[in-house]
Amino acid sequence: IAGITQAPTSQILAAGRRMTLRCTQDMRHNAMYWYRQDLGLGLRLIHYSNTAGTTGKGEVPDGYSVSRANTDDFPLTLASAVPSQTSVYFCASSDYLPRTGAAGGEWSEQYFGPGTRLTVT
């Protein structure tokens, strides 16, 4: 079981170039997320997807786009990279857990990928 895989592991990118970070999960989780991690700022949510076919904006969505064509894949695209997008990017997933014998449910903990270290020069 791989869990969540991300590619590439690291990348140096010239400013103005387009880049897609890949994320794939094999757990059939409903929700997926993209975060960026910067020193002193912790994890900030870029975009999320509750289920295949839907996406939503997080805390820092500008300059990034996502798509969720199927359950397993959640690519993050930087249309025109800028140096301020230098960061470590983590993809994550979580699942909705129905309650046994009762209505409703709750979201599980998040499972994280190994990260992509991106440097924009």
Place this chain on the structure above:
Amino acid sequence: AQSVSQHNHHVILSEAASLELGCNYSYGGTVNLFWYVQYPGQHLQLLLKYFSGDPLVKGIKGFEAEFIKSKFSFNLRKPSVQWSDTAEYFCAVNEDTSGTYKYIFGTGTRLKVLA
């Protein structure tokens, strides 16, 4: 908006010392609470979680956390730290209502344990 505060940004301890990392959240409703650990160069891994029931939650590697609803707190503790506990620790909250699928993270606490 919901927020999570981790008061200690950097903590340095000697081996065998006791650890307590603070976490407070702002939301007044029902929440799910998490502590994650990130070892140097690695991704976040779950240490423990609280959904409901006993407010004292035990996790992996000897960690525990206590949910105190009246104080909106979920502090992480370990009686005796080891050098291998050197890592960054993140508290996170998820609101327990359908339709809200975001997790809010604190800014993290970097723990350094001296051998």
